Amino acid sequence: MDPGTLLARITDYASRPDPYPLYAELRAAGPVVRQEDGTFLVGGYHQIAALLHDPRMSADERSRTAPAPYEGTRDASFLRLDDPEHHRLRTLAMRPFGPPHSPHRVDAMRGEIARITEELLADLPADRPVDIVDDFAYPLPVIVICRLLGVPREDEPRFRAWSDALVATADIRPGEDTTEVERAGDRAGAELREYLLDLAERRRGRPADDMLSAFVNEPDPSLRLSPQELAVTAALLLIAGHETTVNLITNGVLTLLRGPEHLQRLRREPGLLPLAVEELLRYEPPVHLRERVPLVDIEVAGTTIPAGTSVMLALASGNRDPLRFPEPDRFVPDRPDNEHLGFGSGIHLCYGAPLARIEAQTALGALLPRLEGAEPAEDPPYRQNAMLRGPRHLRVRM
Numbered sequence: 001m002d003p004g005t006l007l008a009r010i011t012d013y014a015s016r017p018d019p020y021p022l023y024a025e026l027r028a029a030g031p032v033v034r035q036e037d038g039t040f041l042v043g044g045y046h047q048i049a050a051l052l053h054d055p056r057m058s059a060d061e062r063s064r065t066a067p068a069p070y071e072g073t074r075d076a077s078f079l080r081l082d083d084p085e086h087h088r089l090r091t092l093a094m095r096p097f098g099p100p101h102s103p104h105r106v107d108a109m110r111g112e113i114a115r116i117t118e119e120l121l122a123d124l125p126a127d128r129p130v131d132i133v134d135d136f137a138y139p140l141p142v143i144v145i146c147r148l149l150g151v152p153r154e155d156e157p158r159f160r161a162w163s164d165a166l167v168a169t170a171d172i173r174p175g176e177d178t179t180e181v182e183r184a185g186d187r188a189g190a191e192l193r194e195y196l197l198d199l200a201e202r203r204r205g206r207p208a209d210d211m212l213s214a215f216v217n218e219p220d221p222s223l224r225l226s227p228q229e230l231a232v233t234a235a236l237l238l239i240a241g242h243e244t245t246v247n248l249i250t251n252g253v254l255t256l257l258r259g260p261e262h263l264q265r266l267r268r269e270p271g272l273l274p275l276a277v278e279e280l281l282r283y284e285p286p287v288h289l290r291e292r293v294p295l296v297d298i299e300v301a302g303t304t305i306p307a308g309t310s311v312m313l314a315l316a317s318g319n320r321d322p323l324r325f326p327e328p329d330r331f332v333p334d335r336p337d338n339e340h341l342g343f344g345s346g347i348h349l350c351y352g353a354p355l356a357r358i359e360a361q362t363a364l365g366a367l368l369p370r371l372e373g374a375e376p377a378e379d380p381p382y383r384q385n386a387m388l389r390g391p392r393h394l395r396v397r398m
């Protein structure tokens, strides 16, 4: 088939259960392939890794000349900003979360994450198949990120609607008119920012042990986020903190159910769990595609990509590239030399990776004994999103 339609075929909902043959087609045709609409798609591990580290590649959608970026009211978070602004905001956001300022913050959450996991498992329904997504993999990271940020967990139904609308704007829909999706995202973003700012304001002068308190009570003005920056950053953390981890846990369960030999091996050797989670991030990554825009004309593997053009980096394809990983389509729980692209690479390398790793290791470790003999009640329906790919439900008879 025409390689120029690959992005459209990959993002087509019908491909969601198994996009991997299309990634193989991409690597065979590429590794850099121009699409019908003028955008470029990159599927080779080494090319993707190089582009993620290339300062000539912008993460800012405003660098795009074609197709033109949507002119809305959303302020970009540091996920979609370039250095030096990206570095400034990421460093400030890191102060209450990770090293060097808070080196123990995430590790100190281990006990709490284990406790939340046990509570969710104790509440699993006995009278119907368990939905791994709704009953377990979604609530766990939501409770954890709410606790970290200082967002009341009871407000989940409110921010779920905002989060859904915002995540839809990050989806890739070649050829579709996304104006309505973008407008709904603008409204959701404005409401979510107002909500988070209000929560932060209530902690001004009355700090609790959470990140919103730390942001709003920062005494040094040079280290303080402006109200707008605070709201945008908190929204990013809230959404990034749960929309991806849910897929990692669910993909993990599905992979273990489809390969009972891996399940048994992990039960015998639970010390392999950290490596198995890395392998999951390679084999079934929650984030499949990321966009970058060259600031100048650049040449990649003999193809010139003009400045201002949208370039889709297929991280999930890079993870299955046989030029980087031997037997890439096999799940190998103790795979050595596994520098996958599941958390990206370069300056935008996932900020929450240490937390996501603990959540996935704890969740899958606690589920292992219950998955013995369990089977999926059906092939899972997938979420619409092609960029953040994962099952919408995973009903399992336990």
Ligand code: HEM
Pocket: 059, 078, 079, 080, 090, 145, 236, 237, 240, 241, 242, 244, 245, 248, 285, 286, 287, 290, 291, 341, 342, 343, 344, 345, 347, 348, 349, 350, 351, 352, 353, 355, 356
């Ligand atoms: C399994 C779970 C997760 C996966 C697979 C994941 C994946 C990723 C990837 C691929 C990127 C790079 C995006 C790019 O280069 O354009 C990224 C960035 C980011 N992630 Fe995660 N993430 C996960 C969990 C989390 C959590 C739990 C948090 C928050 C606590 C988080 C916060 C962020 C932030 C703030 C960025 C932007 C970093 C920057 O631009 O410097 N992520 N993530």
